[in-house]
Amino acid sequence: MGGGCGCGDCEAMMQPYLDKVLDPEQLREAEDHLLECPDCDKRYQFERKLRMYVRVAAHEEISPELKAKLAGLRTTT
Numbered sequence: 001m002g003g004g005c006g007c008g009d010c011e012a013m014m015q016p017y018l019d020k021v022l023d024p025e026q027l028r029e030a031e032d033h034l035l036e037c038p039d040c041d042k043r044y045q046f047e048r049k050l051r052m053y054v055r056v057a058a059h060e061e062i063s064p065e066l067k068a069k070l071a072g073l074r075t076t077t
Contacts, residue, residue, distance in 0.1 A: 007033075007037065007039070007040055009033075010033060010037070010040045010043075013026065013029075013030050014040075014043065014044065014047060015047075017030045017044070018044075018047055018048065018051065
């Protein structure tokens with residue numbers, strides 16, 4: 001995922017890595033980089049947890065009270 005941090009390659013590979021769409025060579029490269037780069041590993045952990053929370057939230061029902069409150073916040077343009 002790139003040498004040194006600044007990690008332009010890491011940025012380009014992060015989402016495909018999380019989506020599990022890398023070929024085996026790219027996957028090994030990404031995993032090796034995450035082991036060597038604490039900044040990228042921290043970013044990966046954050047993105048992984050964020051995806052988990054989004055999945056959970058997408059399946060939770062919104063209460064009628066919250067729906068009404070959100071509807072009251074809408075602005076018409």
